Amino acid sequence: MKAFEIEPKLKPDMSRFLIHMTGKDAIKSILNGGRHKEEGLIRAQVPNGPKSESFNHKISCFTETPIFALGGFVAISKRRNAENMQYGVGFRKFYMVEHNVRPTIYLDNEVLGQLFKAADADSSDGVNSLLDTLKSLAHPLGEKMPLQGFTWEREWRFIDETGFYFDYDAIEVICCPKEEQPELLSILGRHSERIRFVDSWAQYKEHTQHIKHTDFKEKISNALSSHDEFKTDEFLENYEDHVSSLNSYRQYLLSLQNNANDIDEKLQELKEWKQYIDANTASFCGHFSENLIWRSDFEESFCPECSSDFNEGLAKAMRED
Structure with missing residues (x-):
């Protein structure tokens, strides 16, 4: 590493x-x-x-x-x-x-x-x-x-x-x-x-909000599991802050979902691009061309240039014979 x-x-x-x-x-x-x-x-x-x-x-x-x-x-x-x-x-x-x-x-x-x-x-x-x-x-x-x-x-x-x-x-x-x-x-x-x-400041606020929400959720969960320690008045006093915290956390989650959707689109684009490259890459020479030539005599695809060179090579060999 x-x-x-x-x-x-x-x-x-x-x-x-x-x-x-x-x-x-x-x-x-x-x-x-x-x-x-x-x-x-x-x-x-x-x-x-x-x-x-x-x-x-x-x-x-x-x-x-x-x-x-x-x-x-x-x-x-x-x-x-x-x-x-x-x-x-x-x-x-x-x-x-x-x-x-x-x-x-x-x-x-x-x-x-x-x-x-x-x-x-x-x-x-x-x-x-x-x-x-x-x-x-x-x-x-x-x-x-x-x-x-x-x-x-x-x-x-x-x-x-x-x-x-x-x-x-x-x-x-x-x-x-x-x-x-x-x-x-x-x-x-x-x-x-x-x-x-x-926007590093926005990222910081998102992450710290997430941490605050997690701490608050854990505090409430622990309090509810032991009723004698749960302070209802304190909870109600800070109710608006709790609601605001949850709304902020919800916005944070939605932003993550938007990022995930963007990534899905990029992945689909990459997949389609890979399929396009594969479909236009000659099996014989490995060259890219949108005008591949399929040659049944070799059961291979050629790019135009390599197919032409190959034809010239065959013709030359035949003349020499």
Whole structure:
């Protein structure tokens, strides 16, 4: 199993993509920021944080969070909520590893302090270079912080003074609300036909709603099975919320049904296409043609070109005899 290719359908907490999350104006600036028309740039910057005074590396940040969970960046962080970070540019993880993007190393305060101290001390060039590389990827674990740090971001970093340049060909995913897609489609041009556009915030709400509904259903079931613990007043007090939750869950199920119908149509199209290919593929030479020639002398079908070549070959052989 190639670890960089593991998808959520196999392991829900995994993703084969690395996504740079950003805001509405910023994503347009990123896509238009390259050195030529079909190149983008995710600009590097020194991150804010408790170690910012001793950390002067400019970095471009990405997350390996699965697409359906990216909405958590907005839900958890007040800053990201204020910046409306429902937008993102995503790339294959394998591609990013090839281009020197690396996972962040989360270290506790003591070890992180030792690393920074060693990196800033006089030492041999080789050791300093190694320590500086590690320092550029290091981030506080946050074990002594009230909010317990940022390990949930599942961050990866690209270390460069300018930032991460990328060709449009490398883009695999664009995250944005559906109503914002047309403008980004126009920027990306022909490349947009291959890129997967995802409303990650809508996906997040669907999945979290599903989880909330499941938790609520389990709570009610457990309460009903032990009447002495079931609080009728509490249930009635939250009745409207329960109804709203069920309606939202119903909409989620209907959206899944619509997706299933779309897949059924695609499967039928593929089946018909396969039948069309099979019906127009010569049994003798394996070439495709809508004008196959059946030759009873060989009980095989030929494409016109191969049938003609075969006739010429037979005629030549007869002349030589």
